[in-house]
Amino acid sequence: MPSSPPAGARRRVSRSQRERDILDAAVDLFSEHGYGHSSMDTVAERVGVTKPVLYTHFGSKEGLLLACISRARSELLEATTAAAAAASTPEDMLRRGTRAFFDHLDARAPDWKLLYAEAGVAADALEEVRAQQTDFIATLLRAQSPDTDDARLTGWAQVIVGACERLAVWRGQEPARGGLPERESTQVSSEQATEYLMEMVWTGLAGRDGGQFPPP
Template identity: 40%
Template sequence: MSGATPPHPPRRKRMSRAARERQMLDVAEQVFGERGYQATSMDEIAERCGVSKPMLYEYFGSKDGLLVACVSRSKAELLDVTQKAMAGATTPEDILWRGMVAYFTFIDSHSKSFAMLLREPTAETPETAEAIEATRRQQSTLIAGVLATFAPTAPADVIEAYTQIIMGASERMALWQTSRPDVSAEDAARYMTDFCRQGLSPYLTPPPPPSSAPPPSAQAPPARR
C-alpha cells in the first residue's frame, strides 16, 4: 500500500459578486420565462444557480426585486444594442431600419420573458411596472429622435403621437412575433418601417427630381467652326 498522500480535488474558482449577479439574472430570466412569475420559486432559481436561497435574497431582497433587476438589466442592454446598431447608419431611413432590426432581434432573444411580462399582468408590482415604464420612456426618447431625423418637416406633436403609436405597435408586433417562428426580426422590422414610411409620408423629404439634361453621351457634339 502506497503511503503517498492522495491529491486534493481542485478548488472551485470563486465567482466575483458581479459574475454571480449576472448568473442569477440569467437563470431568473429563463425561469420566469418558462414558468411565469407566479409559478416561479426562489428555491428553483437558487438550485439552478447552485447557491443558497438566502444568498439570492441577499442580492435582490425578494422575488419582486429579482424581477425588477431582470427588467432593469434588459432596459440597459436594449438601449446599448439599438444605439450601437444605429451608429453605423448613413441615412435617416437606414437609422430607422437598423433600430427596428436591433429592437426585434433583442426581443426575439428574450422572447419568453418578454411575453411573460405582457401576458401576466399580476407580475407587475408597482416596482416592476415602473421598471417597465422606464424602459418604454427610454425607447420613446430614442424613437422620437429617429423620427425627427426621418421626417424633418413633421411638427412636434406629430412626432410625439407617432412615437406612442410605434411604441404600442412594436410591442404588439413583438408579441405576435414570439408566437410565429417563421417571422424573423428582419420581417418584423420591415413591417414597422413600411408602416412608418406610409404614416409619415406627408412629412418626408422628397427625393431630388431627376435631372432633365440628357447624359453627356446623349448630348450632340459641339458644332465645328
C-alpha cells in the same frame, strides 16, 4: 507549485458575474414555470448558492424579477442605439433600429416572454420600457427634423413603439390563433416585421411636405 483546489470546491466569482448568473437562472425559471410557481429556493439551487445570497443581491423575489426586466431594458436600448448609430439616412436609421428591436427580442426571447407574461406584477416596469424606447425614437427623429414640435415627435414615436410592440406580440403567437386559417402563420421573420412597419410608418414620414424626411 500551487496546489489544486479541493474537489467540489466552489469557484469564486466576482459580484457582477454572480449577479449575471442569478439573473440568467431566474429568467429561465420564471419563463419556464411562471413567476408565481418559481421559488427563491429553486433559483438558488440552479445557481449553486444559498438563498440568503439572493436576498443579499436583490432583496426579494419581486426585486429579482424587476432586476431581470431592468437588465432586458438596458440591453434593448444598447442594441437599438448601436443599430441607429450605424445608419446613413433617416430611413436607414428607422429600419436598422426597428430590425434591431425584433432581432434582440428573438435573441433574448425568455426575457421578453417573462416581461409580457408577468405584466400584472411588472406593469410599471413594462411601461418604463415603452417610455425608454419612445424617448429614444423621439430623440432620433428630432435630430432629423429639428423644426418639428416636441408633441408631434413624441406622437410619432408613440405610434412606432406601439406598432413594434404589437408586431412583436403577434409574432410570438402560435400559428392559427386569433381566428387565422390553419395555412396562415404569425411566425414571420424579424426582417418581414421590419418591412411591415416601414411600409406603414415611413410612408407617412417621407411624405411630409417640407419635412426633413426625404422619400427613399
